[in-house]
Amino acid sequence: MGSITLDGVRKTFGSVNVIPNVNLEIDDGSFVVFVGPSGCGKSTLLRLIAGLEDISDGRILIDGRDVTNVPPAKRGLSMVFQSYALYPHMSVRGNIGFGLKMAGLPKAEIDRKVEGAASILNLTPYLDRKPRELSGGQRQRVAIGRAIVREPEGFLFDEPLSNLDAALRVNMRLEIAKLQKDLATTAVYVTHDQVEAMTMADKIVVLNAGNVEQYGTPLELYERPANLFVAGFIGSPRMNFIGGRIASAHGAATIGIRPEHLRVAREEGGQGEGWSGVISVAEHLGSDTFLYVDAGEAGTLTARVIGELGLNEGGRVTLKPDPAHIHRFDQTGKAIRP
Amino acid sequence: MSTRQTRVLGRVLTAPSVGLLFVWMIVPLAMTIYFSTLRYNLLNPGTEDFIGLENYVYFLTDPAFLASLRNTLVLVGSVLLITVVLGTGVALLIDQPIFGRNIVRLLVIAPFFVMPTVSALVWKNLLMHPVSGLFAWIATSLGLRPIDWFAEMPLFSIILIVSWQWLPFASLILLTALQSLDEEQKEAAEMDGAKAFSTFFYITLPHLARPITVVILIETIFLLTVFAEIFVTTGGGPGLQTTNIAFLIYSQALIQYDVGGASAGGLVAVVLANIVAMFLVRMVGKNLET
Numbered sequence: 001m002g003s004i005t006l007d008g009v010r011k012t013f014g015s016v017n018v019i020p021n022v023n024l025e026i027d028d029g030s031f032v033v034f035v036g037p038s039g040c041g042k043s044t045l046l047r048l049i050a051g052l053e054d055i056s057d058g059r060i061l062i063d064g065r066d067v068t069n070v071p072p073a074k075r076g077l078s079m080v081f082q083s084y085a086l087y088p089h090m091s092v093r094g095n096i097g098f099g100l101k102m103a104g105l106p107k108a109e110i111d112r113k114v115e116g117a118a119s120i121l122n123l124t125p126y127l128d129r130k131p132r133e134l135s136g137g138q139r140q141r142v143a144i145g146r147a148i149v150r151e152p153e154g155f156l157f158d159e160p161l162s163n164l165d166a167a168l169r170v171n172m173r174l175e176i177a178k179l180q181k182d183l184a185t186t187a188v189y190v191t192h193d194q195v196e197a198m199t200m201a202d203k204i205v206v207l208n209a210g211n212v213e214q215y216g217t218p219l220e221l222y223e224r225p226a227n228l229f230v231a232g233f234i235g236s237p238r239m240n241f242i243g244g245r246i247a248s249a250h251g252a253a254t255i256g257i258r259p260e261h262l263r264v265a266r267e268e269g270g271q272g273e274g275w276s277g278v279i280s281v282a283e284h285l286g287s288d289t290f291l292y293v294d295a296g297e298a299g300t301l302t303a304r305v306i307g308e309l310g311l312n313e314g315g316r317v318t319l320k321p322d323p324a325h326i327h328r329f330d331q332t333g334k335a336i337r338p
Numbered sequence: 339m340s341t342r343q344t345r346v347l348g349r350v351l352t353a354p355s356v357g358l359l360f361v362w363m364i365v366p367l368a369m370t371i372y373f374s375t376l377r378y379n380l381l382n383p384g385t386e387d388f389i390g391l392e393n394y395v396y397f398l399t400d401p402a403f404l405a406s407l408r409n410t411l412v413l414v415g416s417v418l419l420i421t422v423v424l425g426t427g428v429a430l431l432i433d434q435p436i437f438g439r440n441i442v443r444l445l446v447i448a449p450f451f452v453m454p455t456v457s458a459l460v461w462k463n464l465l466m467h468p469v470s471g472l473f474a475w476i477a478t479s480l481g482l483r484p485i486d487w488f489a490e491m492p493l494f495s496i497i498l499i500v501s502w503q504w505l506p507f508a509s510l511i512l513l514t515a516l517q518s519l520d521e522e523q524k525e526a527a528e529m530d531g532a533k534a535f536s537t538f539f540y541i542t543l544p545h546l547a548r549p550i551t552v553v554i555l556i557e558t559i560f561l562l563t564v565f566a567e568i569f570v571t572t573g574g575g576p577g578l579q580t581t582n583i584a585f586l587i588y589s590q591a592l593i594q595y596d597v598g599g600a601s602a603g604g605l606v607a608v609v610l611a612n613i614v615a616m617f618l619v620r621m622v623g624k625n626l627e628t
């Protein structure tokens with residue numbers, strides 16, 4: 001009941017072409033995440049779907065219905081804003097129920113629905129408080145409550161967790177993902193945190209300067225990035241890129257190897273391809289160790305080692321790529337697939 | 339001002355100005371209280387003697403007092419109502435992204451910079467004059483009888499002039515308040531299906547509650563003492579129709595040369611202003627809590 005289709009959507013602000021041309025098909029009930037660097041047009045695209053901005057060209061269909069010229073409230077979508085945008089002078093009850101009140105529902109029904117939403121979100125004890133009397137996480141929940149109480153066809157989230165501390169963020173991430181699965185409502189979620197993207201999404205849209213670079217499941221993006229941009233954007237620490245003679249040997253303009261696909265050996269030489277160098281920085285996280293190695297011709301490479309190897313700055317190591325995980329890219333940055 | 343040290347330092351540093359302000363206030367007040375207990379008329383110098391509260395009795399039982407009290411309240415109340423309602427409207431208008439917005443804003447604010455005496459003269463002679471005024475010209479060109487404003491509706495005319503002067507102030511304060519309204523809140527309301535009127539009523543107006551109380555508080559302080567507009571246009575008349583407390587005290591002191599009576603009147607005005615201020619501070623205090 002809540003598929004969203006973007007058909008040749010374009011958006012310009014004055015002479016700036018922020019969204020050149022986006023075609024996208026969001027399946028009913030799926031959780032789609034927009035990721036991309038700051039300023040790439042994620043929020044703009046979300047606001048176009050919401051109807052808060054007019055599109056310059058193209059069409060938006062929700063559930064097969066053309067909503068290009070339909071006002072926001074009539075699109076059957078609800079939105080959770082980054083700043084939460086709670087109404088400061090209304091109680092939690094008033095905030096959650098405002099949309100229903102505007103829709104002209106009878107008071108008894110509003111109360112019933114608000115209390116239902118509040119109990120899902122553990123907000124029942126706070127129903128009569130004002131937003132300023134709540135913690136950040138509780139405010140976040142009120143904003144979500146306001147979104148779910150209208151039983152929309154789709155949720156739109158614009159970086160909803162960026163104002164929360166790390167622990168709470170992990171918590172809310174799980175709650176939102178679970179809630180979305182329970183309600184089986186389509187969700188579009190904007191974030192620049194790729195952990196959020198990878199863990200929550202059914203499908204990820206990687207945006208760059210308003211263009212869709214790749215649209216696929218998290219694992220597709222990780223295992224088969226379509227181009228250099230996606231390869232560099234998805235994965236942490238970043239994929240290593242090597243050009244020049246080493247890449248030519250693989251029949252590519254650039255090759256990429258993720259840090260976790262480099263095996264670290266203490267001895268020189270050995271079988272297969274390998275680059276030796278000096279460790280310039282070693283980051284010990286306990287569970288992992290990130291090594292930054294100056295590997296001569298191959299440049300500075302990042303390697304990820306599970307656990308502690310007792311390697312430190314200044315040590316010499318050899319990095320051996322896993323041949324099954326070497327990504328090859330042509331001159332234009334597109335992936336070369338065998 | 340959280341630590342003890344900063345509190346002490348704060349007191350020491352503010353002491354001189356607090357002391358100066360205290361003296362500044364207390365000396366005239368003490369002298370007024372002293373004069374108000376004397377029989378002190380400038381026409382009979384050298385006959386000042388102590389008469390206790392007789393000046394107060396005289397002032398409070400004077401029929402002019404009740405009339406001017408009523409006029410003061412009507413004037414303050416009406417101007418507040420007009421400036422707050424219209425000010426909200428003007429602020430909403432000039433908050434829109436219209437063409438030439440900066441110039442429009444400047445023009446809206448302009449009346450505030452005109453001296454009360456000058457603006458009263460302009461209104462009296464150029465706008466409201468029954469023969470040569472602009473309003474009279476409009477009325478005659480429409481085939482209507484021109485209104486002799488200051489004779490037919492004197493208090494209303496004063497209210498009009500004073501409102502015109504204070505409208506920019508209200509608009510300006512409310513405009514800045516509007517600009518601080520979170521854009522995302524309005525968008526959230528839009529997503530929630532609120533139409534323009536509901537958005538105004540449920541989102542904008544509650545947001546303006548605090549600045550409106552501030553406007554009311556500040557305007558009241560000044561409106562209780564409106565004088566120049568009355569002095570220039572009607573001189574308190576016809577009869578007592580436009581005499582407010584401030585003008586009554588003036589006429590007592592400088593038309594009847596009764597310094598003692600005027601001092602008593604001044605003190606009554608101080609008490610009145612304090613009563614009003616107490617109500618206002620209560621109201622504002624309640625609003626400022628949020």
Ligand SMILES: Nc1ncnc2c1ncn2[C@@H]1O[C@H](COP(=O)(O)OP(=O)(O)OP(=O)(O)O)[C@@H](O)[C@H]1O
Nearest residue numbers: 013016018036037038039040041042043044045192
């Ligand atoms: N109202 C506007 N007028 C002009 N340009 C705008 C407007 N809104 C956004 N832009 C431009 O559009 C581009 C995309 O903005 P957008 O807010 O969508 O970025 P974003 O991907 O959400 O970034 P972030 O991750 O920082 O939130 C930016 O370059 C921005 O400057």
Ligand SMILES: [Mg+2]
Nearest residue numbers: 042043044158
């Ligand atoms: Mg954004």
